Amino acid sequence: MQSAKTVLTVIRERGRQGLPLERLYRQLFNREMFLLAYGRIYSNDGAMTPGVTPETVDDMSLAKIEAIIGASWTS
Numbered sequence: 913m914q915s916a917k918t919v920l921t922v923i924r925e926r927g928r929q930g931l932p933l934e935r936l937y938r939q940l941f942n943r944e945m946f947l948l949a950y951g952r953i954y955s956n957d958g959a960m961t962p963g964v965t966p967e968t969v970d971d972m973s974l975a976k977i978e979a980i981i982g983a984s985w986t987s
Contacts, residue, residue: 916944946977 919939926933939945950972953959959969 916942916948919945920948941981943977943981946980 919942923933923936950969954969954972956969962968
């Protein structure tokens, strides 16, 4: 599997060029993608504010990421 940074670079470039994206679903199985996303949002204002659910960014863990990835496999 490609690194998350590589995937995001490709997605960004295709978006700039107005090109379609395919097979993005498989990125739900990329643990690095979740960690990169967490790294980008954890220090944002409001990250500790509950949203629709009582969860906050601080509640994220490797176990939760693994559970999300596992749920994607069984769906």
